[in-house]
Amino acid sequence: MNLFQHFREEERSFVEKVLDDKAYVENQYAPKLTDFLDPREQQIVQTIVGQKDGNFVRFFGGHKDSERKRALLYPEYFLPTETDFEVVLYEIHYPHKFVTLTHRSVLGSLVGSGLKREKFGDILIADKRVQLFVTEDISQYVQTNVTSIGKTSVTLKSTPLADVITSSEQWIQQFCTVSSLRLDVILSEIYHLSRQKVLPYIKNGYVKVNHKVMDKPSFLCEEGDVFSLRGHGRSKFMALEGKTKKDRLKLQIGILK
Numbered sequence: 001m002n003l004f005q006h007f008r009e010e011e012r013s014f015v016e017k018v019l020d021d022k023a024y025v026e027n028q029y030a031p032k033l034t035d036f037l038d039p040r041e042q043q044i045v046q047t048i049v050g051q052k053d054g055n056f057v058r059f060f061g062g063h064k065d066s067e068r069k070r071a072l073l074y075p076e077y078f079l080p081t082e083t084d085f086e087v088v089l090y091e092i093h094y095p096h097k098f099v100t101l102t103h104r105s106v107l108g109s110l111v112g113s114g115l116k117r118e119k120f121g122d123i124l125i126a127d128k129r130v131q132l133f134v135t136e137d138i139s140q141y142v143q144t145n146v147t148s149i150g151k152t153s154v155t156l157k158s159t160p161l162a163d164v165i166t167s168s169e170q171w172i173q174q175f176c177t178v179s180s181l182r183l184d185v186i187l188s189e190i191y192h193l194s195r196q197k198v199l200p201y202i203k204n205g206y207v208k209v210n211h212k213v214m215d216k217p218s219f220l221c222e223e224g225d226v227f228s229l230r231g232h233g234r235s236k237f238m239a240l241e242g243k244t245k246k247d248r249l250k251l252q253i254g255i256l257k
Contacts, residue, residue: 007044008220014041018048021073025055031074033086035118035135036061038068039236040210043224045071060085061121062133063164067226068121070135082161086136087121089164090143090156096128099152106130109149115142117211124167131165171254175241178249183209184217187227190235190253198229206230 007015021032037045042059049057054076061069070085094101106123110132120142121133134142143156176189184202188195198217200206205213208228209221226236234256241250 025073034071036068036121038210040224062087088139089159091159092130094154126165170257181221183219
C-alpha cells in the first residue's frame with residue numbers, strides 16, 4: 001500500500017521527512033527531535049510513527065495547552081523528559097503602559113528578523129505580558145536580533161517554563177454539519193457566511209490553512225487543520241464525528257474566542 005495516498009500532495013515532503021526521522025530512530029536506536037509543528041503536522045507524525053514496532057513519539061510545546069509542539073521520536077528504551085524537547089521560553093519586555101503588542105505584530109517581527117516559522121512555537125499574550133517559545137538552537141540569535149516589534153523597542157528575557165503565563169486565548173468547542181469537506185463549505189458553516197461571500201476571501205489570499213495561504217475553494221480539509229479568515233478570527237477542525245441520517249458530515253470545531 002502506498003503510504004502517500006493517505007496524505008495531501010503538498011504534504012509529501014513533510015511525510016518524507018517524518019519517514020527519514022523514523023528510519024533514523026530505527027537505525028541509530030537514538031531519539032530524533034523535530035522543530036515546532038502545527039496541529040496537522042502533529043497528526044501526520046502520530047499517524048506515521050504511532051507507538052508500534054518499537055517506535056514511540058511524544059509532543060511538547062512548552063506548556064500543557066500548547067498548539068504548536070515539537071515531536072520527539074524515540075526507541076523504547078528512552079525515557080523522555082521536558083528538557084529533551086529543547087524548548088526555551090522568553091518574556092518580551094516593552095513599555096506596556098504606552099504600547100499594545102498583538103500576536104500579529106510579534107509574529108511579523110519574528111519572521112521579519114529572518115526566523116523560519118518552525119523555529120518558534122506559541123506566542124502567549126495576557127494582561128500586557130507577552131511570551132514566546134523558541135527552539136534552543138536559535139535562542140541566542142533571537143535574544144540578540146529581536147530588539148524591536150514594529151516601532152517599539154523590546155528586550156527578551158529567558159524565563160523558566162514553570163513561569164509560563166496563562167494565555168487569554170480560549171477555544172470554544174462547537175458542532176456543525178456540512179455537505180462536504182471542501183474549504184469553502186466548512187468556512188461558510190463555521191463563520192456563518194454564504195459560500196458566495198467566502199469565495200472572495202479565499203481567492204484573494206485572505207484565508208490560511210495551517211498558517212499557510214490557501215486560495216483553492218475546493219481544497220479538502222482534514223482533522224487537525226487550523227483556519228484563519230482575515231477579519232473573522234481563527235478556528236480549527238477538531239474531529240469528524242460521523243454522518244447524520246441525511247448523510248451530512250458532523251464536525252467538531254474549535255472557535256478562538
